[in-house]
Amino acid sequence: MSASFSLALDQSFDTRRGARQAWAETARGPAEVAPGPGGQALHFLADSEIFADGDECVSFYRVVSGVVRTCKFRSDGRRQIDAFYLPGDVFGFEAGARHALCAEAVSEASVIAYRWRGADSLPVDDRAAQQLFAAALHELRRAQDHSLLLGRRSAFQKVAAFLIDMIERSPYEDSVELAMSRQDIADYLGLTIETVSRTLSQFEREEAIALPSARRVRVLDRAALRHAAA
Amino acid sequence: MSASFSLALDQSFDTRRGARQAWAETARGPAEVAPGPGGQALHFLADSEIFADGDECVSFYRVVSGVVRTCKFRSDGRRQIDAFYLPGDVFGFEAGARHALCAEAVSEASVIAYRWRGADSLPVDDRAAQQLFAAALHELRRAQDHSLLLGRRSAFQKVAAFLIDMIERSPYEDSVELAMSRQDIADYLGLTIETVSRTLSQFEREEAIALPSARRVRVLDRAALRHAAA
């Protein structure tokens, strides 16, 4: 195992980057992505910043619990969300020395940070390098799928596709507790909160889903949703 | 250098995949991405298929001349273009064993194919592995930028951003010969050809660009374009 993975992050990292609380323990994670000594466990309150757009890349991250979003703020003040990361997902890869997106906790979240400074610091260990590479390619696929989702699709198609994605990534079969707000969903899909809300209400009227509460979605007619996602 | 790079592709590859003409010579490319013996040079006529959605991944590719597009066909018959690749660009990376997108020559194009079967076949050579990894991360950045371009932006912003991108990637300062049709541009930006055409005409009226011919764009006011891209 490459030594670079086991190095602790600078203590200054936590205070600079808005981590509300950093656990000193060096967690030994599930090690699917970075087997071995693991990285540093960090905990973030909802809406706190994990890293900012423009920050130097010092780590990549793995979600342990909670949900994380990566996003970009545009000059007109609008926010665009690039991705949501659920437990087990890896984020924070960058081509350059600095992050192009910022990462924030959607809900209270714990992550593990693995020291990493770009493609040049590819670990010597073949197996670790392969897994990192595979994770980066997985991210690439996800970004491509997101592009396909945003291009020339109706609000119905976007929201249906989003719901299907969330349900497939959730541990339950036909029910999800959405960690993100309507605004988050809107910024992810390139819509407004009103359109997202109206579309969800429409799906509810058509009895494709049930909304016991605003954040809880139960799927009643999966086929209808899939059909709407087209 | 890893042996996997120098292996010639199966001869069956060319006929199966729609290559109209394959040059037998084993080119020795600029070797920025895959230094060493290089891969197999292939030549494609305009609109011919390089690989199809669903094809097994056997190589990644590097554009030598011409332009290549990667795209996906949706169930409603619409096409979505994920990226345009110009000379020097690398494409064809995939997370899985099969391609999720298809690749086609926009104009007559030559590419070099490097044998590659997914993250597991990461070359043993450290330097080659790093360069591959860097190329994949670069692709990730590009895909993220494309998502940002598609989400909640006006037709003006999309077309302006597209023009700026093309001009910055072109060898000349303020002039581009667009290899792609209006339909290609529309499918890349999530617009219709009519809207793309109207927007370009508008930029011309505002004297931000000149259109000596449909495919030739000369930039008159770069600042105005940048401002429009916001």
Add this chain to the structure above:
DNA sequence: CGAGAATTTGACTGCCTTCAATTCTGGTGG
């Protein structure tokens, strides 16, 4: 030079946004 494709332009429609008001929800303090 002529035929067909690509592009441009025009008129109208429709979906999503915008603006505005109301309802719902979760958390706090009496």
Add this chain to the structure above:
DNA sequence: CCACCAGAATTGAAGGCAGTCAAATTCTCG
């Protein structure tokens, strides 16, 4: 335990931007 409050979410009405349909024009290539 309940009333209250602020933020989140929903709903409504009207307008705008891009899509659709249609026609004219330009370009390309045999």
